[in-house]
Every structure is written in C-alpha cells, then in structure tokens.
Amino acid sequence: MPKSSIIDGLGLLAISTRLQRLSEQLRKDGQQIYRSYGIDFEPKWFPVVYSLHVKKTLSVVEIAAEIGYTHPSTISLLKELEREKIISSRKDSSDERKRLIQLTEKGNSLVLEMQPVWDTMTRAIAALTSTPNNLLSAITEVESKLGEKSFLQRAEEIKSGLSPFTGQ
Amino acid sequence: MPKSSIIDGLGLLAISTRLQRLSEQLRKDGQQIYRSYGIDFEPKWFPVVYSLHVKKTLSVVEIAAEIGYTHPSTISLLKELEREKIISSRKDSSDERKRLIQLTEKGNSLVLEMQPVWDTMTRAIAALTSTPNNLLSAITEVESKLGEKSFLQRAEEIKSGLSPFTGQ
DNA sequence: TGAATATATGTAGTCAACTACGTAATTTTA
DNA sequence: TAAAATTACGTAGTTGACTACATATATTCA
Structure with missing residues (x-):
C-alpha cells in the first residue's frame, strides 16, 4: 500500500x-x-454468517439492521451466500412479504471450521491494535460521538460560531 | 463450542x-x-488539490504517490478536475512521457475560498476525535505496525505457533 | 548502438458499497 | 372498508476504489 x-x-x-x-x-x-487455511470464505460474508450463527433465523431487513448495511447491499451478499449454499431461505408463512434466512448444514459446519481462523485473526488484529491509542476503542468512541451529533451538524455549529465541543 | x-x-x-x-x-x-458554504468541491478532490497547492507542479505518478492512490485512480480524479477547470496540464518538454499538472487560476482562488471550510472541518473532526483513544493517532500507530509486518504475516506466524507480538 | 529494461501514462473491466426507484403485502385510519 | 401509509423485498444504475493490460518514451548496458 x-x-x-x-x-x-x-x-x-x-x-x-x-x-x-x-x-x-x-x-x-x-x-x-x-x-x-484452505477455506473458501470472503471477509465481507462474516457479519451475515455470524449474525445467522447467533440468531439462527432472520429476515432480509433484520440482517441488514444487524450488520449495518442497506438492504440492497445485504440482498447481494445473501445472493452470493445462497449460491455458495451457505444459507437457505423460505417465505414466512405468517407474513408473505418476509423471507426467512438460515444457515444450511454446510453453513453450520463452515462456522465450526472457521473457528481457528477467527481465533488467529482476532489475535493478529489484537496485536496490531495494541498501541497507545486503541483503534477499535477509538472507532467506538467516534461512532458514539457521531450518534450524538453528526460531522455535518458539528460543522454547522462551528460555522455559526458555536463551540464544537459543547454546542453552546 | x-x-x-x-x-x-x-x-x-x-x-x-x-x-x-x-x-x-x-x-x-x-x-x-x-x-x-456554497462551494462546488468534492472531498475526494482534496488530496490532489492540496498537493498541487503545496508543490505547484507534479506529474501524474508523482500525484498518485503523494496521495497514496494508484495511478489509474489518480487519472480519473485528474479528469474530473480538468473538466472542472481546477487544474491544467501540459507535456514535459524534457520528458515527453510526463504530463505536468498545475492548479489553474480558478484552482488557486478556490483554494483560498476553501480555507474557512477546511478550518471548520478540521475543528469539527478534532472535536469528534478528541476521545480517550485518539482515532487519528490510532490509525497512524496501526499503519506503522502494518509497515513493520502485515496482518497476513502476523496471522501466518500465529498459525505456526509464534507470538503475534514478538514473532519469536 | 541496439536490445532489454524501466518509467509514465492511459484504457478496460471488476468490485463492493451506495441511492433511487418500483412492486407486493400488510397495517392503519378516516 | 377502502384509501393511505408502512413494511419488505427487489432491480437498475452510480461511485470510487482497484487490478491487469497496453503503449510510448527514456535509460541502461553488453
């Protein structure tokens, strides 16, 4: 890079x-x-697969909310995962608008197979981010500040003479 | 599990x-x-325009190196900026392969016009990132660690039983 | 000196997210 | 209870980066 x-x-x-x-x-x-590790898996699939591993059954919009993507982006991830036979889906019988998604048997065993990979990655990233300023914490902190007030709102306040810290 | x-x-x-x-x-x-602020400017143009503001004249590859993008990405940015008449270019007479890029008169006055915007943005981001773990420092720290040894290399070492911290 | 290599730029196509818009099913409300 | 609003899903097209490849010019060295 x-x-x-x-x-x-x-x-x-x-x-x-x-x-x-x-x-x-x-x-x-x-x-x-x-x-x-000889595993056919894309990092971008992780949030979907992990959510389904934990929650077992979710609709398209629910998955989108879980992983924080828009639903069109989620749909295209689901298409790939369905093509890979990692997930399967069926209509919700009580609400025909909904499509219920689950891990397949292949998906479930893939999750087991990936445990050592995830463990290795977690350790490597932990090593990478164990610095005076922790990246993951920094992201969380900034996300939380953005939740209170966006970059745009902060800029507007500064423009109109308010303090960027207190908003007063 | x-x-x-x-x-x-x-x-x-x-x-x-x-x-x-x-x-x-x-x-x-x-x-x-x-x-x-009523300014017709895209954030993605900033690195190019700022580099040219500081260095005055640069070739395509030099700009790519400055902003840390690949040269094809840089070329597409330069096309947009040339269409906006913010930059202009001419062949280097001593090396006909090179295209020398400069800010136009419009580009230079745009830079002046944008000073207050940049000031506001800098303050807003400073406020956003003034948290216990400073995001910008965290990025710099991780980039520096990645420079020593990539995420992939660290993972390989962990896989083969080495410490992710010392590599021994 | 000319063949091989390196450098500078450019084009085409890919990728992974997005927004905008459209349809169908369900729920709310006047 | 029909019209309006909401919810769920889907498609099309955009964006902004990339890699791979192509071409032209310059430099190096046997």
Whole structure:
C-alpha cells in the first residue's frame, strides 16, 4: 500500500481516505488468511454468517439492521451466500412479504471450521491494535460521538460560531 | 463450542467493515459541508488539490504517490478536475512521457475560498476525535505496525505457533 | 548502438458499497 | 372498508476504489 507524505501530514482532512485505505488493506489480507487455511470464505460474508450463527433465523431487513448495511447491499451478499449454499431461505408463512434466512448444514459446519481462523485473526488484529491509542476503542468512541451529533451538524455549529465541543 | 470466543472476536473481525462505514459517513458529510458554504468541491478532490497547492507542479505518478492512490485512480480524479477547470496540464518538454499538472487560476482562488471550510472541518473532526483513544493517532500507530509486518504475516506466524507480538 | 529494461501514462473491466426507484403485502385510519 | 401509509423485498444504475493490460518514451548496458 503506497505511503503518502502530504496526506499523512494533513491528518484530519484526509482521515476519511486513511480509514478507507486501512479497511481495504485489512479486508484483502483477511481474504488471504482464509485462503491460507484452505477455506473458501470472503471477509465481507462474516457479519451475515455470524449474525445467522447467533440468531439462527432472520429476515432480509433484520440482517441488514444487524450488520449495518442497506438492504440492497445485504440482498447481494445473501445472493452470493445462497449460491455458495451457505444459507437457505423460505417465505414466512405468517407474513408473505418476509423471507426467512438460515444457515444450511454446510453453513453450520463452515462456522465450526472457521473457528481457528477467527481465533488467529482476532489475535493478529489484537496485536496490531495494541498501541497507545486503541483503534477499535477509538472507532467506538467516534461512532458514539457521531450518534450524538453528526460531522455535518458539528460543522454547522462551528460555522455559526458555536463551540464544537459543547454546542453552546 | 464456547460461544464466547466468537463473541469476543466479533469486534475485531468486523473492524474492516466499521472502518469503511466510518470513512463513508465522514466523506458524505464533508460533501455537504462544502455545499453549505456554497462551494462546488468534492472531498475526494482534496488530496490532489492540496498537493498541487503545496508543490505547484507534479506529474501524474508523482500525484498518485503523494496521495497514496494508484495511478489509474489518480487519472480519473485528474479528469474530473480538468473538466472542472481546477487544474491544467501540459507535456514535459524534457520528458515527453510526463504530463505536468498545475492548479489553474480558478484552482488557486478556490483554494483560498476553501480555507474557512477546511478550518471548520478540521475543528469539527478534532472535536469528534478528541476521545480517550485518539482515532487519528490510532490509525497512524496501526499503519506503522502494518509497515513493520502485515496482518497476513502476523496471522501466518500465529498459525505456526509464534507470538503475534514478538514473532519469536 | 541496439536490445532489454524501466518509467509514465492511459484504457478496460471488476468490485463492493451506495441511492433511487418500483412492486407486493400488510397495517392503519378516516 | 377502502384509501393511505408502512413494511419488505427487489432491480437498475452510480461511485470510487482497484487490478491487469497496453503503449510510448527514456535509460541502461553488453
């Protein structure tokens, strides 16, 4: 991944670019780690599969909410997973609009098979992020601040002379 | 199978997704902040324009290196900026392979116009990221660790029984 | 000096998310 | 109870990055 001088120095304004680059880097390596364990699995499938592993049966919109994606994005993930026979779906008999999704037998055994991979990844990421400022905590903290007040709202307040910290 | 190992892993395993989502959120709000100042500017143009503001004249590959993108991505950004008449380009007379890029007069005055926007954004992001774990520092720290040893390499070492921290 | 290599730019196609819009089924309400 | 609103799902097209490949020019070295 190419390193850049100016942008690194400019920190705050290029933070979105840096977040994206870091995300992409981790996703790509994740892909290769699954491969190195001989497992045919994409990192982007993880949130769906994990949700179904825990909750057993969910509708499309419920999965979208669980994983924090829009439902069209979720639908395309589900299509891939159905093609891979990792999940299966059927209509909800009490509400015909709903499609109920579950892990297949293959999906369930895949989850078991992936335990050591997930363990390895978790350790590697833990090592990577065990720095003075913990990345995962930092993300959680910023997400929580954004939940209170968006970047846009904060900018509007600063523009109109309010403190970005207190909003007064 | 202990459920806790999966749950503990969840946060870390979904880190790439969360980074991407955060990036997208900041980028979108950034777009609206420029708009609220009545300025026709895309956040994704910032690294290119800022680099040219500082360095005055750069080739395509030099810009790509500065902003940390691949050169095809850079070319498509440059096309947009040229269409917007924010930059102009000419062949390098001493090396005909090179295309030298500069800000136009419009580009230069745009940079001046954007100073207050950049100032506002910088403050808003500073407020957002002033949490116990500083996001920008965390990113820098993780990038630096990745520079030493990639996520993939760390995973390989853990797989073969080495410590993820020391590699021994 | 000319063949091989390296550098600079460009094009085509892919990927993984998105938004916008549309249809069908269900629920609410005037 | 029919019209309106909501919910659930789906499709089409966009975006912004990428990789792989192609071409032109410059440089190196046997």
